[in-house]
Amino acid sequence: xxxxxxxxxxxxxxxxxxxxxxxxxxxxxxxxxxxxxxxxxxxxxxxxxxxxxxxxxxxxxxxxxxxxxxxxxxxxxxxxxxxxxxxxxxxxxxxxxxxxxxxxxxxxxxxxxxxxxxxxxxxxxxxxxxxxxxxxxxxxxxxxxxxxxxxxxxxxxxxxxxxxxxxxxxxxxxxxxxxxxxxxxxxxxxxxxxxxxxxxxxxxxxxxxxxxxxxxxxxxxxxxxxxxxxxxxxxxxxxxxxxxxxxxxxxxxxxxxxxxxxxxxxxxxxxxxxxxxxxxxxxxxxxxxxxxxxxxxxxxxxxxxxxx
Amino acid sequence: xxxxxxxxxxxxxxxxxxxxxxxxxxxxxxxxxxxxxxxxxxxxxxxxxxxxxxxxxxxxxxxxxxxxxxxxxxxxxxxxxxxxxxxxxxxxxxxxxxxxxxxxxxxxxxxxxxxxxxxxxxxxxxxxxxxxxxxxxxxxxxxxxxxxxxxxxxxxxxxxxxxxxxxxxxxxxxxxxxxxxxxxxxxxxxxxxxxxxxxxxxxxxxxxxxxxxxxxxxxxxxxxxxxxxxxxxxxxxxxxxxxxxxxxxxxxxxxxxxxxxxxxxxxxxxxxxxxxxxxxxxxxxxxxxxxxxxxxxxxxxxxxxxxxxxxxxxxxxxxxxxxxxxxxxxxxxxxxxxxxxxxxxxxxxxxxxxxxxxxxxxxxxxx
Numbered sequence: 001x002x003x004x005x006x007x008x009x010x011x012x013x014x015x016x017x018x019x020x021x022x023x024x025x026x027x028x029x030x031x032x033x034x035x036x037x038x039x040x041x042x043x044x045x046x047x048x049x050x051x052x053x054x055x056x057x058x059x060x061x062x063x064x065x066x067x068x069x070x071x072x073x074x075x076x077x078x079x080x081x082x083x084x085x086x087x088x089x090x091x092x093x094x095x096x097x098x099x100x101x102x103x104x105x106x107x108x109x110x111x112x113x114x115x116x117x118x119x120x121x122x123x124x125x126x127x128x129x130x131x132x133x134x135x136x137x138x139x140x141x142x143x144x145x146x147x148x149x150x151x152x153x154x155x156x157x158x159x160x161x162x163x164x165x166x167x168x169x170x171x172x173x174x175x176x177x178x179x180x181x182x183x184x185x186x187x188x189x190x191x192x193x194x195x196x197x198x199x200x201x202x203x204x205x206x207x208x209x210x211x212x213x214x215x216x217x218x219x220x221x222x223x224x225x226x227x228x229x230x231x232x233x234x235x236x237x238x239x240x241x242x243x244x245x246x247x248x249x250x251x252x253x254x255x256x257x258x259x260x261x262x263x264x265x266x267x268x269x270x271x272x273x274x275x276x277x278x279x280x281x282x283x284x285x286x287x288x289x290x291x292x293x294x295x296x297x298x299x300x301x302x303x304x305x306x307x308x
Numbered sequence: 309x310x311x312x313x314x315x316x317x318x319x320x321x322x323x324x325x326x327x328x329x330x331x332x333x334x335x336x337x338x339x340x341x342x343x344x345x346x347x348x349x350x351x352x353x354x355x356x357x358x359x360x361x362x363x364x365x366x367x368x369x370x371x372x373x374x375x376x377x378x379x380x381x382x383x384x385x386x387x388x389x390x391x392x393x394x395x396x397x398x399x400x401x402x403x404x405x406x407x408x409x410x411x412x413x414x415x416x417x418x419x420x421x422x423x424x425x426x427x428x429x430x431x432x433x434x435x436x437x438x439x440x441x442x443x444x445x446x447x448x449x450x451x452x453x454x455x456x457x458x459x460x461x462x463x464x465x466x467x468x469x470x471x472x473x474x475x476x477x478x479x480x481x482x483x484x485x486x487x488x489x490x491x492x493x494x495x496x497x498x499x500x501x502x503x504x505x506x507x508x509x510x511x512x513x514x515x516x517x518x519x520x521x522x523x524x525x526x527x528x529x530x531x532x533x534x535x536x537x538x539x540x541x542x543x544x545x546x547x548x549x550x551x552x553x554x555x556x557x558x559x560x561x562x563x564x565x566x567x568x569x570x571x572x573x574x575x576x577x578x579x580x581x582x583x584x585x586x587x588x589x590x591x592x593x594x595x596x597x598x599x600x601x602x603x604x605x606x607x608x609x610x611x612x613x614x615x616x617x618x619x620x621x622x623x624x625x626x627x628x629x630x631x632x633x634x635x636x637x638x639x640x641x642x643x644x645x646x647x648x649x650x651x652x653x654x655x656x657x658x659x660x661x662x663x664x665x666x667x668x669x670x671x672x673x674x675x
Contacts, residue, residue: 015513015516018513019516019517019518022517022522023522023525026522026525026526027525027529136654136657139657140601140650140653140654140657141650141653141654142605142608142609142649142653143609144608144609144612144625144628144629144632145628145646145649145650148628148631148632148635148642148646149642149646151635152635152639152642156635156636242518242520245518245520245521246520246521246609249524249613250609250612250613253612253613254632264521264524265524265528265613268524268525268528268529269528269614271528271529276525279521280518280521280522280525283518283521284517284518284521287516287518288516291516
């Protein structure tokens with residue numbers, strides 16, 4: 001098992017390397033740059049600026065220099081914001097996005113599996129229909145519709161929750177609508193997946209044996225069924241992570257949360273090369289690490305995997 | 309067991325009878341699927357709604373609706389109503405003037421205010437405006453069923469027009485990504501070997517990329533044309549289809565009918581395109597159906613960030629974005645586009661799920 005984990009961990013390095021390389025050249029392909037603006041800059045001044053940022057060197061040299069800096073953990077200065085470097089902006093905004101994403105994921109998995117389990121135990125009752133209807137809504141209605149609708153009802157009409165802002169000004173209440181909205185699509189998918197796989201497990205022979213032994217339903221569910229039935233959910237976690245990252249970009253836009261997503265969109269508009277690269281690298285690193293974690297969990301749950 | 313032999317007369321000899329003397333008719337996969345689909349109420353509801361959307365979108369040019377880009381600046385933010393715009397304008401002005409007078413402690417309006425109201429009444433009945441189409445109309449007699457937006461444009465027209473754009477992007481995107489995915493997936497699955505492992509390596513790497521981030525960068529840097537949007541979405545979305553089709557092909561390629569085709573001299577291309585792909589048609593159709601809503605959502609997602617369709621064009625995503633910013637005071641700008649889009653996405657998802665159940669041979673016995 002430890003060999004398997006080590007092999008997977010070593011595989012992370014080339015993946016990150018490929019992502020950094022693709023992003024670097026992809027961004028540089030584009031016409032125009034951070035210093036091209038409506039106002040004409042004197043060519044000599046432009047040259048001086050470019051020399052300061054090493055942008056007059058050949059692309060390959062720039063790439064190697066950048067790679068070296070990134071390995072040392074330095075994302076360089078921002079091309080648009082003065083005073084601070086990219087590390088500062090990421091350090092300030094990342095925790096907000098992380099708190100939101102982690103909470104949303106936790107709710108999606110725990111509540112989703114709970115709903116799936118209940119639905120499978122009470123198949124074709126109102127519990128089942130209710131949770132599956134919520135799931136259909138979560139899958140079909142996009143985040144940027146659910147978010148504003150909830151904001152309209154709870155913040156504008158009922159006036160019990162804040163419309164926007166972050167914990168430091170609004171308290172924990174500020175998190176409720178954004179986190180709920182962000183988790184809904186993944187709650188929906190987890191609920192559907194786990195319902196199907198719980199139903200399948202409940203019909204299997206080992207559950208019948210356990211029932212015949214006179215075990216309680218709760219013991220059967222948590223001790224026997226849960227481990228096997230959670231496999232499809234665990235393998236769905238990878239797509240869920242990337243979905244939550246993209247979702248959080250929209251959520252931060254709607255609820256004006258100063259997280260990484262807002263910096264990312266803003267820097268893409270500004271062509272702030274170092275800022276784009278920094279945010280994409282951080283996002284990718286989170287994504288890749290999470291996928292690694294999923295693989296490891298999968299290996300623990302399903303011992304057949306590690307022998308491959 | 310009854311006796312089928314005595315009943316089989318010469319006349320009916322070409323009709324097969326089962327053991328209960330009932331005629332047996334062969335049912336093709338598609339007839340079977342259609343029969344099951346018809347029993348699925350949600351899927352049929354979805355199908356009917358999609359046909360409704362299609363009819364509206366296709367007949368939009370001949371429907372009696374206003375132009376989606378005609379601005380009438382006096383008609384800003386009119387609420388949804390079946391009454392003409394002039395009446396609503398007059399009511400709003402009347403209300404404002406009375407509120408102002410009340411604030412100043414007067415119960416009667418003064419001469420200036422009365423003049424203003426009567427002028428407005430006159431202009432409502434007489435004022436003409438030349439539209440973008442060149443025709444001249446009594447502009448304040450227009451009716452806005454779903455209200456107007458910040459530039460006095462008809463929300464109904466914009467929803468229908470935005471729907472055309474969104475649905476078109478959804479359909480074209482789904483078809484393109486499925487075409488690429490099917491061809492590459494099928495070839496990869498059938499040829500196997502090095503080609504297959506290279507392809508699947510490539511798909512794995514693409515999967516580990518945060519591709520929505522790349523799409524956002526792509527749109528922000530290369531410009532926000534619809535063609536760019538379409539291209540950016542199509543190049544990242546064929547991966548899943550390729551994987552699924554590859555799996556199907558691998559499970560089919562050792563079947564007898566493929567061996568028969570090969571032994572009678574059919575080449576790789578013929579086997580893949582004439583025999584294998586048609587047999588995975590069910591999966592492909594289900595995937596295309598389910599990809600349409602996800603494409604519409606992606607487009608709306610980008611438009612919502614300001615990276616999608618640009619003015620004066622509209623899509624559902626653009627309309628919802630406008631609606632979000634105006635919803636505190638003018639909530640109809642959010643409700644109607646959101647409802648139109650949500651209903652369509654629901655319908656597509658219901659139909660897709662229904663098709664999957666109908667075409668999946670394993671669900672055949674669970675009728």
